[in-house]
Amino acid sequence: MIDDQVGDVLTALADPTRRSLLDALAVAGQASATVLAAGLPVSRQAVVKHLQVLEAAGLVTGARSGREVRYVVRPDPLDATADWLAARSAAWDRRLRSLKRAAEAPPAAP
Amino acid sequence: MIDDQVGDVLTALADPTRRSLLDALAVAGQASATVLAAGLPVSRQAVVKHLQVLEAAGLVTGARSGREVRYVVRPDPLDATADWLAARSAAWDRRLRSLKRAAEAPPAAP
């Protein structure tokens, strides 16, 4: 079950601060927590916590370079989650059509 | 900006109870809060609250039928969110490739 990973990604993405954090990281390519905090209305510690959540979800990886940690965005889990959502949507759609057909078709059975 | 709707969908999907609620609704086609509560380890009121969140996100609609309210799943917002995520992932990917190319290619600097 990759279901857990999807759950982590969804909870990670549920927070607006985390979303803008990811956006900032994407345009910067790589950045440290301190740099990222400078562009957001929150403290560095808050950014660090968010980065931990994002890293746990696999959306980001941090690599130490001397005295700073460079974080980089990882598109793969996002992609997987998108697929998961699309599959869900398709399944629901099929299910709804099937039920609708079943409700319309048989005028038999008084 | 459909950004807000995506945010609502993500926060709605972040909760495990809400996800299983959606699954149950999808297989049932339509169901009332009381019926749904019977299949989950939470009270009816909790289910009602979750359904309100889901309805606000557009993932579900409730229609009154006599003394009960039948809820039905709506795949569209899910689909839109999946597209949004896929677009994000693709954008990040392009950005990463671009930066990598820029880092490797130019030993020249005008």
Added chain:
DNA sequence: TTGACCTGCTACCCGAGGGTTGCACGTTCT
């Protein structure tokens, strides 16, 4: 070597949200 800088804890505050209970109201069945 010393000072400046960035990171990594730890402890703490506080509001939001998931969950519950209890009761009043409309609807259906007998």
Added chain:
DNA sequence: AGAACGTGCAACCCTCGGGTAGCAGGTCAA
């Protein structure tokens, strides 16, 4: 009419998560 069922509202707990402040430790540059 009366009983049974489903819904809606309101008040209330309590945990969790986002946010902050403060301090210790590693790393780079004068």
